[in-house]
Amino acid sequence: MNSHDIIILGGGLIGQTMALALDKHGLSSVVIDPVDPTTTLTTDFDGRVTAISSSSWKLFDALGLGPRMRAEACPIQRIEVRDGADGAPLDFQSDQDDDALGLMLENRILRRELWALLQQAPHVTRKFGQRAVTLDRGPHRVTAVLEDGSVLTAPLVLVCEGRHSTTRAEAGIAVAAWDYASMSIVTAMDHEVDHQGTAHQIFYPGGPVALLPMNPGTRSALVWSLPEAEARGMVKLGERAFLAEVSRVTAGLLGDMKLVAPRALYPLHFRHTAKMTETRLALVGDAGHGIHPIAGQGFNLGLRDVAAMAEVLVEAARLGLDLGDAQVLARYQRWRAADVMAVTFACDSLVRLFGVPGKAARAVRRMGLGMVQRAKPLKDLFMSEARGESGALPVMLKGDLVEPA
Numbered sequence: 001m002n003s004h005d006i007i008i009l010g011g012g013l014i015g016q017t018m019a020l021a022l023d024k025h026g027l028s029s030v031v032i033d034p035v036d037p038t039t040t041l042t043t044d045f046d047g048r049v050t051a052i053s054s055s056s057w058k059l060f061d062a063l064g065l066g067p068r069m070r071a072e073a074c075p076i077q078r079i080e081v082r083d084g085a086d087g088a089p090l091d092f093q094s095d096q097d098d099d100a101l102g103l104m105l106e107n108r109i110l111r112r113e114l115w116a117l118l119q120q121a122p123h124v125t126r127k128f129g130q131r132a133v134t135l136d137r138g139p140h141r142v143t144a145v146l147e148d149g150s151v152l153t154a155p156l157v158l159v160c161e162g163r164h165s166t167t168r169a170e171a172g173i174a175v176a177a178w179d180y181a182s183m184s185i186v187t188a189m190d191h192e193v194d195h196q197g198t199a200h201q202i203f204y205p206g207g208p209v210a211l212l213p214m215n216p217g218t219r220s221a222l223v224w225s226l227p228e229a230e231a232r233g234m235v236k237l238g239e240r241a242f243l244a245e246v247s248r249v250t251a252g253l254l255g256d257m258k259l260v261a262p263r264a265l266y267p268l269h270f271r272h273t274a275k276m277t278e279t280r281l282a283l284v285g286d287a288g289h290g291i292h293p294i295a296g297q298g299f300n301l302g303l304r305d306v307a308a309m310a311e312v313l314v315e316a317a318r319l320g321l322d323l324g325d326a327q328v329l330a331r332y333q334r335w336r337a338a339d340v341m342a343v344t345f346a347c348d349s350l351v352r353l354f355g356v357p358g359k360a361a362r363a364v365r366r367m368g369l370g371m372v373q374r375a376k377p378l379k380d381l382f383m384s385e386a387r388g389e390s391g392a393l394p395v396m397l398k399g400d401l402v403e404p405a
């Protein structure tokens with residue numbers, strides 16, 4: 001029987017970051033994931049580009065990940081939001097002497113560097129290509145038996161299995177769940193006009209279109225959400241016809257375009273859990289909240305879970321507490337509940353607000369965008385949300401490690 005401080009179920013982006021955050025503070029973990037990294041590290045496994053908020057990047061810096069990826073990430077200097085391609089833009093811009101609003105990072109780079117650091121992490125045991133066949137959460141310990149017969153035990157299991165988590169269901173945690181009947185088309189294009197670090201978000205009743213800046217300045221990622229049948233039809237179009245559609249919905253902002261990545265489809269779901277903890281178990285990342293990518297917040301929200309959970313556990317360990325104790329988990333639940341609820345429902349409301357068709361609805365939305373454009377305090381509030389800097393921040397989101405007691 002192998003004993004660890006924490007068992008982590010799910011070694012996706014969040015599970016691996018969680019393990020690294022614990023490792024940095026000397027806490028041991030074992031990460032279990034049925035998918036082998038030879039699959040997830042291939043370049044065509046995950047073609048997405050993620051908007052990383054500036055506070056999330058500080059967590060990467062604290063973990064030693066940031067400096068390894070900074071040169072390959074593209075800073076977002078400005079965000080323009082429109083209701084339809086002909087709507088007046090609401091823009092958010094970083095001050096001259098200020099940091100960028102965030103960074104665009106290709107998921108394949110993040111996966112590559114996370115995996116490289118995980119190999120060197122002295123307190124992380126990797127059990128990839130393995131599944132827990134049983135998970136017993138007793139009053140004092142959690143015990144997992146894997147397919148290869150190994151028996152692992154820890155005082156706490158962190159569930160990072162993504163939005164379709166089976167362990168969450170087995171633990172009986174209630175989930176509000178619906179599908180948006182929409183899919184995001186994800187790809188990347190080279191284009192004629194330099195993006196100058198601007199991210200564009202254009203809303204349509206069928207779903208938003210996002211153009212996200214990449215390196216070099218003549219490359220952008222596209223995330224275009226559409227009703228399922230339309231999205232499926234759109235990816236079947238030839239490249240020329242597809243790009244003509246992209247040009248139409250983005251009012252030709254980027255000039256002539258050429259596809260530089262395959263078109264991938266992602267179904268969109270909503271998942272909100274009634275609570276994030278159960279006996280000797282806590283949900284981290286998408287397992288606790290699956291949201292629409294409308295505002296590029298899902299992963300950032302999960303990183304805030306990671307930073308809060310790591311801080312709670314490190315402080316509990318230093319006080320000699322049982323890491324799976326109900327009081328320890330209650331602190332995590334209290335810390336994360338409001339932020340998760342606010343972001344989850346704000347994203348869902350945005351989808352609904354911009355999904356209302358018709359001229360009257362559009363006029364009201366455009367008036368709202370115009371009001372925010374003119375109200376500096378409101379704009380500052382949205383900017384601080386986009387940067388992930390609102391609320392009580394765990395120390396790792398300020399770029400530091402948890403101080404010794």
Ligand SMILES: Cc1cc2nc3c(=O)[nH]c(=O)nc-3n(C[C@H](O)[C@H](O)[C@H](O)COP(=O)(O)OP(=O)(O)OC[C@H]3O[C@@H](n4cnc5c(N)ncnc54)[C@H](O)[C@@H]3O)c2cc1C
Pocket residue numbers: 009010011012013014015032033034035048049050051052131132160161162163165166167184186223266284285286287293295296297298299300301302
């Ligand atoms: C189109 C699109 C664009 C997005 N853009 C952004 C963005 O710009 N910014 C942003 O912040 N977020 C964005 N997101 C959200 C972001 O991608 C997710 O929040 C993030 O990937 C969640 O990571 P995760 O590790 O929690 O879950 P997942 O990535 O789903 O990983 C779960 C892992 O758990 C494993 N697993 C599953 N079941 C088990 C089990 N029973 N036992 C053990 N392991 C298991 C899986 O193999 C997988 O490795 C976007 C999402 C989409 C769909």
